Amino acid sequence: MATIIVVTSGKGGVGKTTTSASFATGLAQRGYRTVVIDFDVGLRNLDLIMGCERRVVYDFVNVINNEANLNQALIRDKRVENLYILPASQTRDKEALTKEGVERVLNELKVGFDYIVCDSPAGIERGALMALYFADQALVVTNPEVSSVRDSDRILGILASKSLRAEQGDEPVKEHLVLARYAPERADRGDMLSVNDVLEILGIPLLGVIPESQTVLQSSNAGVPVILEDTSEAGAAYGDLVDRFLGKDLPHRFTSAQKKGFLQRLFGGS
Amino acid sequence: MRLLDSIFRAPSSKSAALAKERLQIIVTHERGNRRNSPDYLPALKKELLEVVRKYVPIDQSQVKVHLDREDGYEVLELNITLPEEEQRVVQQRSNGGGT
Numbered sequence: 001m002a003t004i005i006v007v008t009s010g011k012g013g014v015g016k017t018t019t020s021a022s023f024a025t026g027l028a029q030r031g032y033r034t035v036v037i038d039f040d041v042g043l044r045n046l047d048l049i050m051g052c053e054r055r056v057v058y059d060f061v062n063v064i065n066n067e068a069n070l071n072q073a074l075i076r077d078k079r080v081e082n083l084y085i086l087p088a089s090q091t092r093d094k095e096a097l098t099k100e101g102v103e104r105v106l107n108e109l110k111v112g113f114d115y116i117v118c119d120s121p122a123g124i125e126r127g128a129l130m131a132l133y134f135a136d137q138a139l140v141v142t143n144p145e146v147s148s149v150r151d152s153d154r155i156l157g158i159l160a161s162k163s164l165r166a167e168q169g170d171e172p173v174k175e176h177l178v179l180a181r182y183a184p185e186r187a188d189r190g191d192m193l194s195v196n197d198v199l200e201i202l203g204i205p206l207l208g209v210i211p212e213s214q215t216v217l218q219s220s221n222a223g224v225p226v227i228l229e230d231t232s233e234a235g236a237a238y239g240d241l242v243d244r245f246l247g248k249d250l251p252h253r254f255t256s257a258q259k260k261g262f263l264q265r266l267f268g269g270s
Numbered sequence: 271m272r273l274l275d276s277i278f279r280a281p282s283s284k285s286a287a288l289a290k291e292r293l294q295i296i297v298t299h300e301r302g303n304r305r306n307s308p309d310y311l312p313a314l315k316k317e318l319l320e321v322v323r324k325y326v327p328i329d330q331s332q333v334k335v336h337l338d339r340e341d342g343y344e345v346l347e348l349n350i351t352l353p354e355e356e357q358r359v360v361q362q363r364s365n366g367g368g369t
Contacts, residue, residue: 146289153297190284197290201297 006135010151012122015180020119022227026242028083038088039131040121051223061089064101094127144193176207185257208241
């Protein structure tokens with residue numbers, strides 16, 4: 001039976017889809033059968049980040065409405081074995097995601113997969129609520145910035161009260177913090193919330209810190225999940241994150257500013 | 271001057287400390303709001319039950335406490351159902367006292 005993981009944040013533009021794409025790709029690379037579902041009905045984007053936008057025929061809503069079956073809608077990734085994408089509908093609205101429909105599709109997927117990654121839309125409306133409702137675990141993506149941290153806290157409240165696990169009084173959804181777009185030198189300078197500041201405010205365990213990196217934009221330009229760029233800092237950070245999720249005890253990298261070179265020390269001030 | 275500033279970098283504003291302080295205040299406040307209703311309602315219900323029981327034997331299911339929040343104000347709704355038999359007994363007693 002598969003484990004369902006929601007990638008959520010409340011605020012938009014913090015890196016949910018980037019994280020979903022890389023996290024799912026990393027799990028599949030390590031041999032787990034993984035499907036990543038785009039819950040952002042009406043604003044589909046996961047297909048672009050995964051580089052499969054031209055192969056979308058049927059989507060999640062088609063499957064919910066029995067207009068297509070799962071095998072017709074699932075897109076098999078061409079680079080990584082064991083990885084499948086279920087794209088969102090571009091034409092419907094989020095009301096198309098019924099609780100019963102989502103549950104039926106997830107139950108069908110649970111049989112054949114190890115991990116189901118749900119890429120949540122921004123906000124706290126239906127799409128976001130449906131993405132987290134059936135989750136066993138949650139990756140809460142946060143940027144070191146006030147509005148993102150506040151919205152993440154709000155999402156943590158929703159996970160604790162409106163998920164199926166909360167409603168049934170089961171063991172609560174396991175929460176993991178993913179701190180993305182982190183700039184260690186700015187945090188060192190006191191211009192950006194540090195990893196510890198965010199941890200202190202949100203109070204959930206840290207799964208990974210993804211440094212601000214030009215590679216993220218470059219790889220999304222190309223439709224390649226950034227984890228596949230494993231020589232880049234962001235790619236390596238996602239690799240560590242997946243290993244940590246699977247139980248490896250790895251120290252956090254890219255959380256402190258790199259040592260300055262001679263010229264930087266000479267001209268760099270503090 | 272600006273060039274020198276950019277080379278030697280002006281002392282940092284330490285705005286992160288301000289961000290943290292503001293966040294801690296707002297997040298604590300919002301968590302309080304979220305948790306208030308589930309937290310004190312059961313206790314309120316229990317105490318109400320004890321008070322009413324001093325006069326009328328009722329059980330847990332006969333007290334309903336509901337809190338509604340609408341923009342700007344809150345409505346606390348209490349609904350206590352008195353058992354019919356008991357009402358009859360009370361009525362009889364009061365009738366008896368009248369004659």
